[in-house]
Amino acid sequence: MVDDAGPVIRVDNLRMRYGQTDVLQDVSFEVQRGEVVALLGPNGAGKTTTIEILEGFRAPSGGQVSVLGVDPLAGGEDWRARVGVVLQSWRDHGRWRVHELLDQLGSYYEPYGTPARPRPYPTAELLERVGLAERARQPIKTLSGGQRRRLDVAVGIVGRPELLFLDEPTAGFDPVARRDFHDLVHRLADLEDTTILLTTHDLAEAEKLADRILILDAGRIVADGTAERLARDVAGATEVRWTQGGQRQLHSTADGTAFVRDLFAQYGTDITDLEVRRTTLEDTYLVMVARSATPPDAAPARLEAAR
Numbered sequence: 001m002v003d004d005a006g007p008v009i010r011v012d013n014l015r016m017r018y019g020q021t022d023v024l025q026d027v028s029f030e031v032q033r034g035e036v037v038a039l040l041g042p043n044g045a046g047k048t049t050t051i052e053i054l055e056g057f058r059a060p061s062g063g064q065v066s067v068l069g070v071d072p073l074a075g076g077e078d079w080r081a082r083v084g085v086v087l088q089s090w091r092d093h094g095r096w097r098v099h100e101l102l103d104q105l106g107s108y109y110e111p112y113g114t115p116a117r118p119r120p121y122p123t124a125e126l127l128e129r130v131g132l133a134e135r136a137r138q139p140i141k142t143l144s145g146g147q148r149r150r151l152d153v154a155v156g157i158v159g160r161p162e163l164l165f166l167d168e169p170t171a172g173f174d175p176v177a178r179r180d181f182h183d184l185v186h187r188l189a190d191l192e193d194t195t196i197l198l199t200t201h202d203l204a205e206a207e208k209l210a211d212r213i214l215i216l217d218a219g220r221i222v223a224d225g226t227a228e229r230l231a232r233d234v235a236g237a238t239e240v241r242w243t244q245g246g247q248r249q250l251h252s253t254a255d256g257t258a259f260v261r262d263l264f265a266q267y268g269t270d271i272t273d274l275e276v277r278r279t280t281l282e283d284t285y286l287v288m289v290a291r292s293a294t295p296p297d298a299a300p301a302r303l304e305a306a307r
């Protein structure tokens with residue numbers, strides 16, 4: 001029985017152990033319908049393992065997982081048809097033409113179409129969306145690395161999924177392909193109400209795409225919130241730099257505008273070389289990951305705040 005009322009993803013105290021090594025330890029989070037969530041973390045943090053468990057490709061060692069109201073290990077064909085997965089590059093079927101692969105995979109979704117969610121995505125429209133329209137008749141093995149990755153994205157969304165897992169989707173994309181992909185994600189989320197969980201090492205990309213950020217480090221969730229909230233928690237959301245009396249000054253604050261107003265009210269023309277910069281997700285991420293590596297009794301890591 002599929003439950004559409006609750007969160008699309010619910011993870012409670014998820015644990016994963018390979019041999020003697022705990023790879024995930026008490027991981028808990030939820031993803032609501034229509035949310036775009038970025039799962040970030042250093043190499044080996046457990047991101048792919050988490051996603052593979054949510055996709056039903058791996059059995060966890062402990063805890064509860066529910067995806068679209070179903071335990072992924074027990075998900076049937078109708079459940080799988082609602083979930084899109086962008087895996088590592090599509091290496092089989094190299095002799096097939098691009099459109100043939102999408103036509104073939106798309107036909108599998110036909111019985112699962114509804115008036116509100118026609119399935120599959122028409123191949124021509126899909127190829128247009130992922131920027132492969134001109135490659136439709138080309139054999140897959142002749143595509144470049146970035147073009148294959150675009151095809152991977154097309155394969156992931158051909159069934160017009162309600163929930164889409166993207167594991168490092170833009171690895172190998174050129175800047176134009178990356179921007180097109182960002183437009184596509186916004187379109188899927190805004191127009192098709194697709195819930196998206198993605199991993200990426202590109203923090204600017206995560207900041208641009210995600211409604212919410214989860215940071216996983218050494219198998220534990222160390223942060224969960226919007227990029228703005230995490231920035232405010234770690235330091236001020238804004239960094240203000242200026243020169244006064246020949247000295248360079250730096251201050252982190254939650255409200256850059258109010259701070260700058262006060263600064264000018266107090267010191268007026270003594271202030272020169274003013275720069276106001278929002279704390280980026282990269283700043284926040286680096287502090288969060290450094291903090292989680294710090295022993296509990298040591299002083300917490302903080303962004304530098306002079307003044």
Ligand SMILES: Nc1ncnc2c1ncn2[C@@H]1O[C@H](COP(=O)(O)OP(=O)(O)OP(=O)(O)O)[C@@H](O)[C@H]1O
Binds near residue numbers: 018023041045050
């Ligand atoms: N099948 C397996 N058997 C044993 N250990 C594994 C297996 N799969 C993954 N691991 C280990 O689990 C840990 C987490 O791996 P995972 O691939 O989930 O990390 P990740 O966060 O996706 O990393 P990356 O950013 O490098 O892709 C790593 O230490 C990895 O070596």
